[in-house]
Amino acid sequence: MADLLSEEIKTYEANFEALLGAHEGKFVVIRGAEVQGTFDNQMDAVAWGYRRLGNVPFLVRQVVKVDVPLSFVSNLLGV
Amino acid sequence: MPSFTAQIPNLQVLGPLVDMSLWISTPLEEVLKEARQSIPDPVAAKGMIDTGATGSVIHPSIAQQLALKPVGVVRISTPSSEDVPCYQYAVRLIFPNRVIVETLAIEAPLRGQQIQCLVGRDVLAHGVLVYTGYINQFTLSF
Numbered sequence: 001m002a003d004l005l006s007e008e009i010k011t012y013e014a015n016f017e018a019l020l021g022a023h024e025g026k027f028v029v030i031r032g033a034e035v036q037g038t039f040d041n042q043m044d045a046v047a048w049g050y051r052r053l054g055n056v057p058f059l060v061r062q063v064v065k066v067d068v069p070l071s072f073v074s075n076l077l078g079v
Numbered sequence: 080m081p082s083f084t085a086q087i088p089n090l091q092v093l094g095p096l097v098d099m100s101l102w103i104s105t106p107l108e109e110v111l112k113e114a115r116q117s118i119p120d121p122v123a124a125k126g127m128i129d130t131g132a133t134g135s136v137i138h139p140s141i142a143q144q145l146a147l148k149p150v151g152v153v154r155i156s157t158p159s160s161e162d163v164p165c166y167q168y169a170v171r172l173i174f175p176n177r178v179i180v181e182t183l184a185i186e187a188p189l190r191g192q193q194i195q196c197l198v199g200r201d202v203l204a205h206g207v208l209v210y211t212g213y214i215n216q217f218t219l220s221f
Contacts, residue, residue: 047106
């Protein structure tokens, strides 16, 4: 995977404690070094991100204490 | 209730395959229209319903053809890999009978497969899947 959202991931990690304290369970929209907004719903966050930022890479991420990987039973993914 | 039914010659061997299309999400379509930018056509794809997939998956060529930009990164685990970061894209899944579901799909190579999309439990969470093995048929309703 290329590093298209590496800056946004760093921003999330740098702000994690504050985000967890204020917005646990919510979805944040991050572009570059800035947390742009928080939302109750993932698709609302995506829609807002497109409207606000346009068709550019941005990070929508749920603020959770433990980030559990998504599981796939089959090997169809090829990763 | 929107639904479609697929008849597969050998459902057990081939799996629940579906001819579908993938398209940009509605919010992105609205933004592109407003900005008077070109809107890519939907991309035809062979999909498979996968109850073992937490989320839906698209082949990288789909994201490329739709000029999608990632809106997330998730880590995934499979029987042969652990904690692999993958991009997420907002997409519209268009099934037969114009049954449409909007979701965030994960990008993965789907190597050695003839499918370009896995339809995972993020989609099934909204519907009813009826798998009628003895007549090689399945129905997905929402």
